[in-house]
Amino acid sequence: MSNILKYQKKHELELLALLGEEPDWSAFLSDDSIGTFKEALLEGETFLCESRGNICGYLRALVDGFGIYISELYVAPQYRGNGFGAELLGKIKQEHPNQDVYVLSDEDLYYEKLGYKRIGSVFQL
Template sequence: MSNTFRYDKTYESELIALLKKEPEWNSFTRTGAIDVFKSALLSSQTYICKSQSEVCGYIRALVDGFGIYVSELYVAPAFRNNGYGKELLKELLKELKQDHPDQVVYVLSDEDLYYEKIGCKRVGSVFQL
C-alpha cells in the first residue's frame, strides 16, 4: 500500500538520504547543489510517495504559465515495477489540472523507454502526458 503527498520540509532528510544512494543523482545531492535542490523541492510542484511509511519516490514539476514540465520522477530501485511512478504522475496531473486545466504537461527526461511504456506521446524531444 502506498500514499502520495504534497512535499514539505518534513520529508527532506529521508528523500535526500534516498537520493544519495544513487550515484546518478549526485548532481542534485553533491555539496554546492544540495541547498539549491532543497529550495527547488519547496518552490516547485513536488509530491512524494510512501510505501509502508517509507519514502520510496518523488516527482517535481515546474509551472510557468506556458506549460507544466515534469523535471524529475524518481522511484527507488527496491520499489520499482510496482506502479509508484504512475501513481506519482497521476497525483501530479490530478492536482495540476485542477489549477491549470488548459496547460499541457510535458516530461523532460532521458528515460524514454519508461514514458513510451506507459503510453506518453513523444512531441519532439520530450513527452506529453
C-alpha cells in the same frame, strides 16, 4: 499500498537519504548543489510517494502559465515495478487537469511504455 504526499520541509532528510543511495543523483547532492536542490524541492511542485511508511520516490515539476514540466521523477530500485512512478505522474495531472504536462526525460522507454506521446524532445502526458 502507497500514499502520494505534497512535499514539505519535514520530508527533506528522508528524501535526501533515499537519493543518496543512488550514484546518479550525486550532482543534486554535492556541496555545490545541495542548497539549490533543497530550495527547488520547496519552490517547485513536489510530490512524494510513500509505501508502508517509507518514502520510495518523488516527482518535482515546474509550473508556469504555459504548462507543467516534470523535471525529476524517481522511484527507488527496490520499489520499481509497482506503479509508483505512474501514480506520481497521475497526481500531477490530477492537480492540473486543464494544463498540458510535459516530461523532460532521459528515460524515454519508460514513458513510451506508459503510452505517453512524444512531442519533439519531450513527452506529453
